[in-house]
Amino acid sequence: MLSHNQKLPIYKLEPDDIAGNKHFRLYQFEGTLPNQSELLIPHRKNHYLIVLIRKADSRQWIDMTPYKLKNNTLYFSGPNQIIVKEGFKQLWSTGIAFTKEFLSLQENASLSKLPLIQNLHDQHELALSAADLDFVEDMLAKINVEYQNQSEWQQRMLTAYLTLLLTYLSRLYTEQFKDNGHSAEKLLLKDFLTKINEYYRELREVSDYASLLNISPGHLSEVVKIQSGKPAIKHIHERLILEAQRLLFHTDQVLKEIAFDLGFSDTSYFNRFFKRETGLTPSAYRASIRKMYH
Structure with missing residues (x-):
């Protein structure tokens, strides 16, 4: 640790x-x-x-x-x-x-x-x-x-x-x-997820990724929802949560440092965002996950 x-x-x-x-x-x-x-x-x-x-x-x-x-x-x-x-x-x-x-x-x-x-x-x-x-x-x-x-x-x-x-x-x-093929829509979903992985710290809106992919936000949202069953914005939020969970589990960084690392200027907003997405505050998640695995 x-x-x-x-x-x-x-x-x-x-x-x-x-x-x-x-x-x-x-x-x-x-x-x-x-x-x-x-x-x-x-x-x-x-x-x-x-x-x-x-x-x-x-x-x-x-x-x-x-x-x-x-x-x-x-x-x-x-x-x-x-x-x-x-x-x-x-x-x-x-x-x-x-x-x-x-x-x-x-x-x-x-x-x-x-x-x-x-x-x-x-x-x-x-x-x-x-x-x-x-x-x-x-x-x-x-x-x-x-x-x-x-x-x-x-x-x-x-x-x-x-x-x-x-x-x-x-x-x-x-x-x-169980990869489900390589249709144009499936490839667009893959490209969207790849872009999220590259830019999740800086870009938070579906329109930002639509611009990177040279398509309209509406079309991107529609394809992503059909192909994945989840709204496009949910994928962006999940990537942020994944990185937050990594840092909460593997490091003892204080919440302010983690929030800053993920591009949040306000720790209280990071806390609210994390709880909204996971049902737990960052501190509660850290305590529960370490209790489970250590």
């Missing part, structure tokens, strides 16, 4: 001595352990992380959800999540990490639209069949070979293998979490 005067650390993707790639890294643990001192406190990463856990003996939190790490299971997270590990005795895993900048490169641009990357269902664990596990192991082995082979072709080869892996995992994601 972070004390009130500690800010959530954001861990950057550091290039290693093997490949030196600023935007892509591969991690291997064969019974060894990562540096846990930084991982045992709540933190964010500035990159995406996909990890195949072959064997582990611990639990990790992603936002407010605990995950008992399962053997031969894939776990994934993005730059916005708050992550806490509960420590490992031993760990067998392979992980790949990559930044938003890696996804924005011209040949990688379509990867940012994949369901696994967008993660609209807010899930972080994929079950793997024996065939799935074989495929993932094969792709990770190929990525590892290219990762350690510094050449003019390295970037293209990493992109090719990563594209295949993420596409395969996105198919599993939609099968396991």
Whole structure:
């Protein structure tokens, strides 16, 4: 738990001595352990992380959800999540990490639209069949070979293998979490939620997001309500509440600091907003959620 005067650390993707790639890294643990001192406190990463856990003996939190790490299971997270590990005795895993900048490169641009990357269902664990596990192991082995082979072709080869892996995992994601297709209306909902994730601290009105998406507020509201069953403004409010809950659960920041971090200039308005959306004051939520999980 972070004390009130500690800010959530954001861990950057550091290039290693093997490949030196600023935007892509591969991690291997064969019974060894990562540096846990930084991982045992709540933190964010500035990159995406996909990890195949072959064997582990611990639990990790992603936002407010605990995950008992399962053997031969894939776990994934993005730059916005708050992550806490509960420590490992031993760990067998392979992980790949990559930044938003890696996804924005011209040949990688379509990867940012994949369901696994967008993660609209807010899930972080994929079950793997024996065939799935074989495929993932094969792709990770190929990525590892290219990762350690510094050449003019390295970037293209990493992109090719990563594209295949993420596409395969996105198919599993939609099968396991019931993605409902890719109609124009569904894609608009996805784009709306992506924009909220980028701008929720600054933009609070449906009209703001309609302008970003170059459509009318009325059309956006209608499509979002039909596709999600909830008003567009509700999605904006839920994103603010999610971030508030993350900070209330994982840090000891005072309410004034949390309110300011979320773009509220008045703590009393933040309190009223939070209670209206959740039925609890921020202080009551913090007390109840910590009592439940600690």
